Amino acid sequence: MTEENVIDVTGLTKSFGDKLVVDHFDIRVPRGAIYGFLGPNGSGKTTTIRMLCGLLLADAGQGTCLGFDVRKQAAAIKTQVGYMTQKFSLYEDLTIRENLDFVARMYGIANRDQRVSAALADLGLADRSGQLAGTLSGGWKQRLALAACLIHDPQLLLLDEPTAGVDPKARRDFWDEIRRLSKAGVTVLVSTHYMDEAVQCDFITYIAYGKKLIDGPAADIPKMVGLTTWRAEGPDLAALEAELTGQPGVLQIARFGSTLHVSGTDAAALENTVRQHEAKGRYRWSLQAAGLEEAFIYLMTGARDNFARDAA
Numbered sequence: 001m002t003e004e005n006v007i008d009v010t011g012l013t014k015s016f017g018d019k020l021v022v023d024h025f026d027i028r029v030p031r032g033a034i035y036g037f038l039g040p041n042g043s044g045k046t047t048t049i050r051m052l053c054g055l056l057l058a059d060a061g062q063g064t065c066l067g068f069d070v071r072k073q074a075a076a077i078k079t080q081v082g083y084m085t086q087k088f089s090l091y092e093d094l095t096i097r098e099n100l101d102f103v104a105r106m107y108g109i110a111n112r113d114q115r116v117s118a119a120l121a122d123l124g125l126a127d128r129s130g131q132l133a134g135t136l137s138g139g140w141k142q143r144l145a146l147a148a149c150l151i152h153d154p155q156l157l158l159l160d161e162p163t164a165g166v167d168p169k170a171r172r173d174f175w176d177e178i179r180r181l182s183k184a185g186v187t188v189l190v191s192t193h194y195m196d197e198a199v200q201c202d203f204i205t206y207i208a209y210g211k212k213l214i215d216g217p218a219a220d221i222p223k224m225v226g227l228t229t230w231r232a233e234g235p236d237l238a239a240l241e242a243e244l245t246g247q248p249g250v251l252q253i254a255r256f257g258s259t260l261h262v263s264g265t266d267a268a269a270l271e272n273t274v275r276q277h278e279a280k281g282r283y284r285w286s287l288q289a290a291g292l293e294e295a296f297i298y299l300m301t302g303a304r305d306n307f308a309r310d311a312a
């Protein structure tokens with residue numbers, strides 16, 4: 001493995017039957033990075049992650065994951081990544097300790113009892129280790145699943161929507177842990193539909209209909225998306241939103257606290273519309289530096305749900 005890239009693949013392609021699900025996907029993930037994987041439902045994120053961790057053989061493409069060939073060394077990759085699936089994949093009718101012990105046994109970990117006890121202590125669940133996993137709240141289940149992924153000290157975590165349906169406080173705690181792991185040198189590729197998670201990533205890649213549309217450092221994404229945003233402050237923002245909807249240059253209107261962020265990709269047309277409203281004097285308008293939040297909303301709502309295309 002090169003020191004720089006823990007994942008380095010090009011042209012990954014996968015079809016199911018006659019349906020092309022992932023189309024020539026390339027990605028390079030530097031060691032220690034948190035790489036956000038965004039895209040509408042059904043865009044091919046899970047399929048890509050499964051090809052990267054050796055669970056699914058790509059139809060075409062090549063490259064390495066943790067220095068192993070993704071096509072020829074799937075078995076080695078599987079033992080060395082931590083993969084967290086969308087659905088809770090542990091046993092609800094085993095206790096927390098039994099679940100961790102089971103996973104540790106699968107990986108053939110030496111000093112198993114010690115390792116499991118350390119994982120329980122890290123989790124803050126040492127006192128409740130005899131509790132059935134099925135009785136945990138959604139947030140705790142996710143943390144337990146993460147602890148299970150980490151039991152063999154993987155250098156790479158592939159997390160597939162790890163916090164879907166989990167409350168905001170539990171999501172924040174989960175991400176504190178992700179950042180701590182990243183600081184310790186663990187590389188993380190994480191798919192998410194949440195803006196507050198996307199903004200915590202170092203890099204972002206965006207996929208739609210199996211094709212990568214955007215990829216780069218998170219700080220560069222707004223520029224790549226090419227949105228101009230104006231901010232409006234004043235009374236009755238709902239009325240302003242209704243007035244602006246569909247006007248020239250206006251592609252997106254998003255409420256941020258007591259302000260309205262109005263965005264578009266045609267800067268001149270948008271400014272023209274804004275100036276006309278500004279002349280009425282009801283609202284204070286200011287040009288807003290391009291932000292990842294607006295870019296995220298644009299990306300995640302701009303492309304239709306991929307299943308919708310299938311259904312059409």
Ligand SMILES: Nc1ncnc2c1ncn2[C@@H]1O[C@H](COP(=O)(O)OP(=O)(O)OP(=O)(O)O)[C@@H](O)[C@H]1O
Nearest residue numbers: 016021039040041042043044045046047048086310
């Ligand atoms: N084993 C399979 N057999 C047939 N079709 C599949 C299989 N796995 C996935 N698909 C299809 O491939 C497409 C991409 O699915 P995938 O789960 O990779 O998308 P995703 O981006 O992870 O979606 P989500 O955000 O909803 O999890 C979907 O249309 C899905 O129905």
